[in-house]
Amino acid sequence: MGVNQPVRVDEPNIRQSPSAELWVEEYGDILFRYAKLRVKDRSTCEELVQETFLAALKGKENFQGQCEFSTWLVGILKHKVLDYFRRQQRDQTDTLPEDxxxxxxxxxxxxxxxxxxxxxxxxxxxxxxxxxxxxxxxxxxxxxxxxxxxxxxxxxxxxxxxxxxxxxxxxxxxxxxxxxxxxxxxxxxxxxxxxxxxxx
Amino acid sequence: MWRKWNIYSCRHAMELASIGHERRLGSGERLWLAIHLAMCSACRAGARQMRAVDLLARKLVQGIGSSAGVNGATLSPKSRQQIADALSRMQPGR
The missing domain is CATH 1.10.10.10 (Winged helix-like DNA-binding domain superfamily/Winged helix DNA-binding domain)
Known part of the structure; x- marks a missing residue:
């Protein structure tokens, strides 16, 4: 996953009473950097981060604490990025244009x-x-x-x-x-x- | 095709050197590449650089928690606020 940084926020507190402001403050930039390494467009990256936080809030009961909270978030974002890649139309499968x-x-x-x-x-x-x-x-x-x-x-x-x-x-x-x-x-x-x- | 298998083709050497990162080259490919690299110092340097690029890219990923290498890659204040607002709207009791 690549994100093994210890987080300062107490994980059980996050699970019990999620604070939106705290999430964005603590993890927003980490998620944004993950997206930015893969997707060029800045606004797309920001949308992916927002979708990740919303999905995390919706499914926060699924976080069992086996990994860092940031790792869990990056895992969600990873799937969002893959979905974004899949949504992009590709019109050639056999011949790539010359570079x-x-x-x-x-x-x-x-x-x-x-x-x-x-x-x-x-x-x-x-x-x-x-x-x-x-x-x-x-x-x-x-x-x-x-x-x-x-x-x-x-x-x-x-x-x-x-x-x-x-x-x-x-x-x-x-x-x-x-x-x-x-x-x-x-x-x-x-x-x-x-x-x-x-x-x- | 003749250009591809021309033993002096640095382009083909770089193709094979790159493919070798993803899969084991066939014996013919390995032999071809070994012969070419033995006589081409530029391709030896190029192949080393491609390996260095992969290594650095992995380090770049490891550094996202500390922003190493990804300078200036932070959420804008506006976006930060929009996300916080969206999260607040979703939370019950608010």
């Missing part, structure tokens, strides 16, 4: 036009990591919707390819193409932002 950005990275015979550089990153350096994560988030926002959805479900949520193909209504071949394009765009975007340091 001109990715195509432009290679020559006609498939050689790199601009060689990838060797990145010099120290994963232990938390300052660099924070900078990297911010840059990655900005790069993800620039991905085409279909690539971001595929990348979020497979890589960030760790779903298996069958589940993702079903949700996005695409073939596994197209899923692999979307992921390949997403990764190439993200690495190029990060490199364009100066991530990785000097060339090697």
């Amino acid at each position: 001109s950005v990715v195509e432009a990275m290679f020559s006609r015979i498939g050689k790199w036009k601009t060689l990838p550089r060797r990145w010099h990153i120290d994963p232990q350096d938390s300052a660099i990591e924070s900078e990297l994560l911010s840059a990655l988030h900005r790069c993800m926002e620039a991905l085409p919707e279909s690539q971001r959805q595929a990348f979020a479900l497979m890589v960030m949520d760790g779903q298996n390819s069958e589940q993702v193909c079903k949700t996005l209504q695409i073939s596994s071949t197209n899923l692999y193409v979307l992921l390949y394009r997403a990764r190439l765009r993200l690495r190029a975007c990060l490199e364009g932002k100066g991530i990785g340091g000097a060339s090697g």
Whole structure:
């Protein structure tokens, strides 16, 4: 689920007397960030968060306290996001349109036009990591919707390819193409932002 | 198709390197990729970068509780109020 932060609010109190103001204050931003990593449009993210809180209020008796309250909320939001993905119309299942950005990275015979550089990153350096994560988030926002959805479900949520193909209504071949394009765009975007340091 | 299996195709090398994140490559694919990577330092760097991208993306998800990396991603005051109002309307006794 990815959210293991301890919450400051006493869980049993929430179950007994839910306070709307407290929920939004405590969990609103966590839910919004979860949605924002997967859905580009801000107002859609806000709607998904609202739907999540309303669903949580309606079904609060179902929260048995086996997990953090925030984890339970994220679980609801996760389904809302999947429903949103499913609702989006896809008019092609066999052939994906060409990705001109990715195509432009290679020559006609498939050689790199601009060689990838060797990145010099120290994963232990938390300052660099924070900078990297911010840059990655900005790069993800620039991905085409279909690539971001595929990348979020497979890589960030760790779903298996069958589940993702079903949700996005695409073939596994197209899923692999979307992921390949997403990764190439993200690495190029990060490199364009100066991530990785000097060339090697 | 000939371009795809051309052993010098960096594009195909990156396709295979990416697919290798999702499923085990077939023996022919593995051999092709190994040969290409052995002679192409740019694709070795590219493949490493794609793995780094996946790793960082997972870290980004782990950080949503603390806002790490997702700068400025907070509910707007207006939206916050709208949600609080909607929740209040749903609560009995209010």
